[in-house]
Amino acid sequence: MNIICPQCGFSRELPADRLPARAVIATCPKCACRFRFSAEAGVLETLDAPTARAAAPGEDDPLPPGAIVPGRSPEHTAAETADTTEDGGGRRTESAPGQAEPEEEDIRRTASKAYAREAARLEPETERDAGHTVEANPWETAPGRNGWLAAFYQTVMRVMFAASRFFGALNPEAPQLRALSFYLVVCVFQTVVERFWGGMLLTIMAPSAATDPQLEKMLALLAPQTNLAMTLLLRTALLVLQLYVFSGLVHLAYRFVAPDRTSFPLVFQVMAYSSAPALLCVIPGLGSLAGMIWGLACMAVGCRAALRLNWPQTLLGFVPVCLVMAPMFLQLLSAVQA
Known part of the structure; x- marks a missing residue:
């Protein structure tokens, strides 16, 4: 199924086996628009469409380090954030070419993780149990972490009570x-x-x-x-x-x-x-x-x-x-x- 953002038109192909059985809320990784969709009816409604304001020439960038600007890659956002630092007087100065800031790697890592989280929200959420991802069909991945008997028992319970x-x-x-x-x-x-x-x-x-x-x-x-x-x-x-x-x-x-x-x-x-x-x-x-x-x-x-x-x-x-x-x-x- 091809899921299309109603705000910016960004699309992503989702395999049929990953489609949710009920309506879920997704967030577009490009424009951050939140919308509700289902496998049968497609996009049902748009919840909100937040936008980000780019800094005007001569203004300080209002975004904190590691923030994600919709429409820009995480590397581009991190590079822009890392290019400026504050001096002791609170003024923002540019880094010397080729000079790596101490926090640059942390900023890049934070930006990449945040972008990945936003991109993953277009896919249905997986069931979690005690902090671990739970397989939809435990018998398919048996013996797994807990062995054959546990996988068989969990599969029986899901068939009978969550068919x-x-x-x-x-x-x-x-x-x-x-x-x-x-x-x-x-x-x-x-x-x-x-x-x-x-x-x-x-x-x-x-x-x-x-x-x-x-x-x-x-x-x-x-x-x-x-x-x-x-x-x-x-x-x-x-x-x-x-x-x-x-x-x-x-x-x-x-x-x-x-x-x-x-x-x-x-x-x-x-x-x-x-x-x-x-x-x-x-x-x-x-x-x-x-x-x-x-x-x-x-x-x-x-x-x-x-x-x-x-x-x-x-x-x-x-x-x-x-x-x-x-x-x-x-x-x-x-x-x-x-």
């Missing part, structure tokens, strides 16, 4: 292997936990099944037919296949709904990271159901934020997935009623 902000900062050029590895960790954890709760249920209901033939038949159907290693292998392979199929269907739908905004890498990442709520399976009973509903909500919010869509476009993209899932839900409902 719009997390998915809005996804990088379309990020390797899909990172998102896939996150998905595999969730799948393995979910399979092991559900196997554990299933075994607990069979153990509790086994005494009652001895006197109830129907309950005994039902428990026989629920009992695992393979060992844990084979279950992990088969179920993980099935879930990975499901991930790619659903990502392809949603991407195909968005090719018709919003062809200029769709991106398979972004859709794939949204689908993979939206598996985070499945960790609620640690709660026996309704944990798995709550995790599935929460995950669907994260998918919708994620596609809207990552692809910059509106809600009608977002929901239309899930129509093919609903058509594929409908027969499975109907079969499950018939089995429950029977």
Whole structure:
């Protein structure tokens, strides 16, 4: 996106992955104009447009050492400031040619830092935590400073409780292997936990099944037919296949709904990271159901934020997935009623 200052016309190209998910305030590094803009609507309003007065001939420069004059480079400003010093009587005198003032290097360094800070304000602010820059997606840079477990935990928390902000900062050029590895960790954890709760249920209901033939038949159907290693292998392979199929269907739908905004890498990442709520399976009973509903909500919010869509476009993209899932839900409902 090309961000253009409404005051002086200075422009800067900002990559799509750095665009903010909401309206932010930017300051033009050339004229110091402060304005509010968003990725969808562009410049919304101008807050103020401060200007600097240049010194007239014969007048002392009113700017303090290290001040930044809009429209001039930091080196030019620092050189002008360093060329004059005050003598003991308070009058300003010029330095001799080739003679370096003691404070010249400090002035240049201060001016460069201030100019860099002003230039950086045209870019969205990064999230900070205890004075350190926090990555938008900790799993992409794992193990990082705190290791794999901390990166996984932080990513899960952001997906579940800050979905719009997390998915809005996804990088379309990020390797899909990172998102896939996150998905595999969730799948393995979910399979092991559900196997554990299933075994607990069979153990509790086994005494009652001895006197109830129907309950005994039902428990026989629920009992695992393979060992844990084979279950992990088969179920993980099935879930990975499901991930790619659903990502392809949603991407195909968005090719018709919003062809200029769709991106398979972004859709794939949204689908993979939206598996985070499945960790609620640690709660026996309704944990798995709550995790599935929460995950669907994260998918919708994620596609809207990552692809910059509106809600009608977002929901239309899930129509093919609903058509594929409908027969499975109907079969499950018939089995429950029977």
